[in-house]
Amino acid sequence: MPEGDPGILCFQHCDIQHKVFCLELPDFCPKCDIPLTSVQLKIPPFQVPFPFTCARKAPNSVIIRPTDGDFLHFYQNAADLHIGITDSKGDVYEFDKFGLHIRAKNWTWSQCLSIPIVSESSSMWREYWDYTLIIVSQMSNWQAEKYKEDSNNCYSFVLTFLRMLQVKELKPSLTSKTQFCKDFIVPRTKNAAKYIALYRQVIKDGVTVISCA
Ligand SMILES: [Zn+2]
Incomplete structure (x- = not known):
């Protein structure tokens, strides 16, 4: 991980209209409350690219x-x-x-x-x-x-x-x-700036659901 990269994760569970961002994967989907299993994920977790470098x-x-x-x-x-x-x-x-x-x-x-x-x-x-x-x-x-x-x-x-x-x-x-x-x-x-705004929201709210519609 590059220096300072908080490692924000993104995934989609039950709903393709929403993306979930977090620093640690939650046990339950914030949209449907079903326990997260990779089988149900529409998009498996990936790390959001950190735009900064040394x-x-x-x-x-x-x-x-x-x-x-x-x-x-x-x-x-x-x-x-x-x-x-x-x-x-x-x-x-x-x-x-x-x-x-x-x-x-x-x-x-x-x-x-x-x-x-x-x-x-x-x-x-x-x-x-x-x-x-x-x-x-x-x-x-x-x-x-x-x-x-x-x-x-x-x-x-x-x-x-x-x-x-x-x-x-x-x-x-x-x-x-x-x-x-x-x-x-x-x-x-x-x-x-987009990444920074996302980072600040994830820090403030924890698991963050963002509409991509
Ligand atoms: Zn779900």
Whole structure:
């Protein structure tokens, strides 16, 4: 199980209009009160895929996490996200008000969303990615005193890097932070938000029945 994965289970018993979510299988079906036996299950229990990963398992990626705390417990909306980049070893490069950091191992990135940017994954590509990352990191823009919350922030670092990669297909998405978020961030956070809402409901209610009609 990936780090932080609560292991939410899903099954359908007697009623295909409803899905049951839980952390531990109940003894009785919450819809019909009949003892659960796998024979009667319309869909046998499976684990709902955990959308988050650890930075170390997402090399050569753009990664995001809430500015404070983790996704499952602290995420509110996409407005308050921090963004960084991993190299081929999964080390995180990130820019904040304290300047640019390169973190080899850091618990703050143990539950993040990785954003697939390009499908290319050859060793030459990974070398090129790492090389470009080093070049961008050496720019003077990332000193702590140059940080500006609105105009020179974590997104500025990531967009500068992605522009420097010179990937033709990416170009239309790199015109602004807004465009980049629309094309790459929002689709991923939408999916994650569904999982987070489900997690919070299962924690609150225990066995949760959700209509799929
Ligand atoms: Zn039932």
